[in-house]
Amino acid sequence: MPLLSRYHSGSYxxxxxxxxxxxxxxxxxxxxxxxxxLWLVKLFEFEFDIDFSTWGVLPHDLTGLRGILFSxxxxxxxxxxxxxxxxxxxxxxxxxxxxxxxxxxxFVLIYLVSGxxxxxxxxxxxxxGASGLIYGLAAFLFMSGxxxxxxxxxxxxxxxxxxxxxxxxxxxxxxxxxxxESHLWGGISGFGLxxxxxxxxxxxxxxxEVAEDEEIEDFVPExxxxxxxxxxxxxx
Numbered sequence: 114m115p116l117l118s119r120y121h122s123g124s125y126x127x128x129x130x131x132x133x134x135x136x137x138x139x140x141x142x143x144x145x146x147x148x149x150x151l152w153l154v155k156l157f158e159f160e161f162d163i164d165f166s167t168w169g170v171l172p173h174d175l176t177g178l179r180g181i182l183f184s185x186x187x188x189x190x191x192x193x194x195x196x197x198x199x200x201x202x203x204x205x206x207x208x209x210x211x212x213x214x215x216x217x218x219x220f221v222l223i224y225l226v227s228g229x230x231x232x233x234x235x236x237x238x239x240x241x242g243a244s245g246l247i248y249g250l251a252a253f254l255f256m257s258g259x260x261x262x263x264x265x266x267x268x269x270x271x272x273x274x275x276x277x278x279x280x281x282x283x284x285x286x287x288x289x290x291x292x293x294e295s296h297l298w299g300g301i302s303g304f305g306l307x308x309x310x311x312x313x314x315x316x317x318x319x320x321x322e323v324a325e326d327e328e329i330e331d332f333v334p335e336x337x338x339x340x341x342x343x344x345x346x347x348x349x
């Protein structure tokens with residue numbers, strides 16, 4: 114009967130399971146909190162007939178600097194918010210699941226850096242919405258998957274790209290009513306940070322290494338060993 118050498122006791126797998134459960138819960142908590150804030154902002158606008166769009170990023174204007182903090186929280190309408198909610202939830206969850214220690218830092222950097230570049234190098238119009246953050250997270254996770262050979266990161270980013278629809282084409286100025294600059298600078302920020310944090314995510318182990326780690330050892334029951342010893346003594 115074969116015995117896997119890495120499973121002499123069940124403590125390791127149980128600890129890993131409990132750890133991953135905590136990580137999943139935390140990732141879900143952060144993702145849900147982010148969406149709750151976005152929806153509360155929109156519902157507040159709707160309920161009290163207020164327009165927060167003036168708090169978006171207005172390039173080259175000192176007043177527009179406040180949009181670096183507030184623009185990802187503001188959306189033009191419910192359709193805009195719904196379109197951003199699903200990919201933002203998935204990507205935020207993925208970031209906090211895979212990047213346990215540096216997730217908050219990476220999230221804040223993508224959030225701020227993309228907004229700063231929009232303020233510096235975008236059209237003189239008010240830019241609102243979480244699309245820049247979405248592009249930043251997607252670019253970060255996708256490039257991280259390539260750099261670290263992490264198949265799960267690549268798969269998640271590709272799924273989001275397909276679901277979100279035309280993610281790549283969003284960085285081009287095809288539709289003047291869309292802030293393609295936010296998409297572009299968000300993507301560039303994500304790619305840059307992926308290189309900076311390239312050592313933060315472990316690579317998926319190659320199949321050969323996994324095979325070595327799970328090397329099978331032959332298990333021989335004690336009674337068979339004793340019987341072999343007795344037969345050896347009798348023959349002698």
